[in-house]
Amino acid sequence: MKTKQDIREEKWSYLTEHKLGRFPFPLQNRIPNFKGAEKAAHFVTTMPEYQQANVIKVNPDSPQLPIRAQVLKDGKTLLVPTPRLKAGFILVKPEWVPAGEERKAASLSHIKSYGKEISLSEMPRIDLFFTGSVALHRDGRRVGKGEGYSDREYAIIRELGNPDIPIIGTIHSVQLTDHEIPRNPYDLTVDWIATENGLIQTHSPYKKPSGIQWELVTEEELEEMPVLREIRELTGK
Numbered sequence: 001m002k003t004k005q006d007i008r009e010e011k012w013s014y015l016t017e018h019k020l021g022r023f024p025f026p027l028q029n030r031i032p033n034f035k036g037a038e039k040a041a042h043f044v045t046t047m048p049e050y051q052q053a054n055v056i057k058v059n060p061d062s063p064q065l066p067i068r069a070q071v072l073k074d075g076k077t078l079l080v081p082t083p084r085l086k087a088g089f090i091l092v093k094p095e096w097v098p099a100g101e102e103r104k105a106a107s108l109s110h111i112k113s114y115g116k117e118i119s120l121s122e123m124p125r126i127d128l129f130f131t132g133s134v135a136l137h138r139d140g141r142r143v144g145k146g147e148g149y150s151d152r153e154y155a156i157i158r159e160l161g162n163p164d165i166p167i168i169g170t171i172h173s174v175q176l177t178d179h180e181i182p183r184n185p186y187d188l189t190v191d192w193i194a195t196e197n198g199l200i201q202t203h204s205p206y207k208k209p210s211g212i213q214w215e216l217v218t219e220e221e222l223e224e225m226p227v228l229r230e231i232r233e234l235t236g237k
Contacts, residue, residue: 002179004143008134011143011175020172024062031061031132031145034172036196041066041170043194045074049166053127055079057089057157059150060108061132064170068106072097079126080111081153088227089123090115120230126162129154131188133169140189140204141181142169151188152225155209159231164208170194186213212237 002010012028015021022033044050044067057079058068071078078092092115097105105114131150135143144150154167167188173195186209193200212228214237222228231237 001182004146004182007143007177007179007181008146011135011177014174015172018174020174029145031059031063031134032175033062034175034196036172037063037170038066039196040172040194041070043199044168044170044192045070047192047199049128049168049192055124055126056128056130057081057126057153058130059132059153064130064132065103065106067130067170069103072102072105077124078106078115079124080106080115081149082117083108084147085149085152085156085225085227087117088120088230089118091118091122091124120156120160120227120234123157123160123162126157127165129157129165129167131167131169131190133171133175133190135175135177135179135181136169136171136190136193137177137179137181138193138200138202140191140202140206141183142188142190143177143181148186151186151209152212154188155186155212156227156231158209159211159235159237164210166191167208168192168194173197185209186216 015027015032020035021027022035055077056071058064060080072094075094080090090111097114104110133142167190169190189204189206
């Protein structure tokens with residue numbers, strides 16, 4: 001069976017060799033940006049789950065910039081984790097963004113000018129959750145870039161009492177994989193996959209994390225991610 005890293009290398013190489021990726025380069029060691037990201041984002045906007053959502057969490061990677069901008073254009077509140085979760089989450093309300101500046105406001109280089117970092121006690125209830133991926137299986141299993149931040153972000157909001165919500169992954173169709181993906185109990189799975197060709201409902205049989213597995217959190221992680229200490233204080237765990 002291929003390891004997650006084998007699958008990552010395969011997808012990064014394929015996207016590169018077939019010129020399906022786009023800036024930033026190289027595609028390796030990141031959630032790869034891909035041609036057709038805007039089409040994938042458009043398909044998402046047709047979903048009732050999206051249309052009914054008020055607060056949407058989207059990962060900060062480049063291929064999800066189109067959906068972050070669309071969230072603001074559609075008058076919804078955007079929540080974006082800071083890189084490596086060092087400062088928790090950034091909240092951007094649509095009324096804080098002048099018309100026509102949604103894409104700029106949703107970009108990592110400018111988001112702090114439009115939004116604000118919030119404490120966990122200020123976190124709103126999230127209705128929809130986007131995650132970046134290097135590869136996705138049609139049954140919902142996911143391969144990220146290997147650092148576990150999406151898994152941790154979802155566990156954090158569940159720890160704070162957020163209900164189980166739909167998870168969407170946007171990828172290029174060539175990032176779909178039929179390989180068996182090794183899975184741990186804390187791994188996040190997706191309910192929907194959006195590609196440049198359309199939507200795939202995974203009907204995933206795998207449970208998502210219901211909270212943080214504190215026994216796996218290291219002292220180093222507590223130092224690197226103050227947000228984890230904040231959760232401990234809030235929940236008394």
